[in-house]
Structure formats: structure tokens, C-alpha cells
Amino acid sequence: NAGVTQTPKFQVLKTGQSMTLQCAQDMNHNSMYWYRQDPGMGLRLIYYSASEGTTDKGEVPNGYNVSRLNKREFSLRLESAAPSQTSVYFCASRANQPQHFGDGTRLSIL
Amino acid sequence: QQQVKQSPQSLIVQKGGISIINCAYENTAFDYFPWYQQFPGKGPALLIAIRPDVSEKKEGRFTISFNKSAKQFSLHIMDSQPGDSATYFCAASKRSGNTGKLIFGQGTTLQVKP
Numbered sequence: 001n002a003g004v005t006q007t008p009k010f011q012v013l014k015t016g017q018s019m020t021l022q023c024a025q026d027m028n029h030n031s032m033y034w035y036r037q038d039p040g041m042g043l044r045l046i047y048y049s050a051s052e053g054t055t056d057k058g059e060v061p062n063g064y065n066v067s068r069l070n071k072r073e074f075s076l077r078l079e080s081a082a083p084s085q086t087s088v089y090f091c092a093s094r095a096n097q098p099q100h101f102g103d104g105t106r107l108s109i110l
Numbered sequence: 111q112q113q114v115k116q117s118p119q120s121l122i123v124q125k126g127g128i129s130i131i132n133c134a135y136e137n138t139a140f141d142y143f144p145w146y147q148q149f150p151g152k153g154p155a156l157l158i159a160i161r162p163d164v165s166e167k168k169e170g171r172f173t174i175s176f177n178k179s180a181k182q183f184s185l186h187i188m189d190s191q192p193g194d195s196a197t198y199f200c201a202a203s204k205r206s207g208n209t210g211k212l213i214f215g216q217g218t219t220l221q222v223k224p
Contacts, residue, residue, distance in 0.1 A: 044214070
């Protein structure tokens with residue numbers, strides 16, 4: 001089992017460009033999450049999907065959109081990237097506890 | 111607002127020593143307190159977790175101590191090893207609503223010197 005798979009692993013964007021980060025899980029989990037990790041700030045929740053067909057804002061949703069494509073896939077979109085969105089992005093999924101994390105997408109915006 | 115505060119930010123311990131990381135929370139509705147371990151280039155992975163109906167949980171060299179009245183919990187790593195060098199995050203979640211959202215602390219970078 002691959003668990004939670006994130007693509008791409010690295011990406012460099014220019015300010016104003018758009019991009020979609022992909023996440024897929026093969027554990028048949030109902031809930032999926034997107035976090036960003038910044039130095040000294042831990043992981044902060046951007047958006048989550050408690051079940052297929054539902055999405056909700058987390059702590060830092062501004063500048064992002066999400067799509068729960070099906071039970072397996074949950075994508076995160078940056079419509080107009082800004083330097084403040086330079087971060088490491090993690091996707092996670094869970095059935096009950098705990099959450100299982102992917103290995104992240106390292107995103108730099110110039 | 112930072113609902114879960116973690117300290118210290120970084121920690122250096124000699125091999126064989128005890129590593130202690132502390133967390134404090136504000137929301138009394140939290141009822142699940144996990145610790146995650148993260149190695150460079152990897153995602154966080156669950157290390158150990160506790161619910162507030164117990165004051166301590168031990169798994170091998172890792173122990174969570176929980177103080178409900180003080181709204182604090184801590185991770186103790188006994189006989190610390192160089193392989194324990196990683197970033198550790200505490201977190202908290204509330205069962206109501208069943209969304210499973212985790213609120214993370216700021217993280218502690220642990221270095222265990224040989």
C-alpha cells in the first residue's frame with residue numbers, strides 16, 4: 001500500500017501563476033486534509049473534507065481552493081500564487097484517528 | 111490564535127539522556143492528544159497518543175504525561191538515541207463533530223548527540 005501520495009514533490013512558480021497540488025490515498029479513508037508547514041508555526045489546516053462531496057475551510061484558507069474529486073483524491077489549487085504561499089504542503093487522510101500524512105510538496109513562489 | 115503552545119523550539123540531548131517536550135492547550139473540549147514525529151523530507155507520522163481519561167501512556171521509550179487540570183501534556187523520550195533526532199509535534203483534536211481536525215503545536219527540533 002502506498003498510503004497517501006502527493007504530486008509533485010517539488011515545484012517553483014512565479015508570482016501570479018496557478019497550480020494544482022494532487023493528493024490520493026488508497027486506504028479507503030473518508031476524511032482528507034490539506035496543511036501547510038512553515039518554520040516555527042507547526043502545521044496549519046488549509047481545507048478539509050470530512051467525507052466525499054463535502055469540503056470546509058480550515059485555519060488559513062485564503063488564496064486556496066480545493067476539490068474532493070472522489071473518495072481517493074483531494075486536490076489543492078492556488079489560483080494566483082503569491083510569495084507568502086511558499087511553504088511545504090501536506091495532505092493527510094483518516095478513517096478514525098490517527099491522520100496519515102503524505103511526504104509533502106515543497107512549493108517555492110518567486 | 112495559537113490554541114496549542116509547544117516548547118522548547120529546539121532541544122539538544124546526549125545519547126542515553128531524557129528528552130522532554132511540553133505542550134499546553136486552551137480549549138477544554140479537546141479530547142485527543144497525539145504526538146507526531148517527522149524526519150527531514152518526510153511527512154509527520156503518529157508516534158503516540160493519549161485521551162484525557164488517563165494521566166500517562168507509555169510505549170517503549172516514549173511516554174506521554176497528561177495533566178488535565180493544568181491543560182498540559184508532555185512527551186518524554188527515555189534513553190534518547192541519535193535515531194530519535196527529528197522534529198516532534200504535539201496536537202489536539204475534539205471528538206465532537208467528528209471532523210478529526212488537528213490543531214498542531216509549533217514543533218520541536220530534537221538533536222541527540224552520539
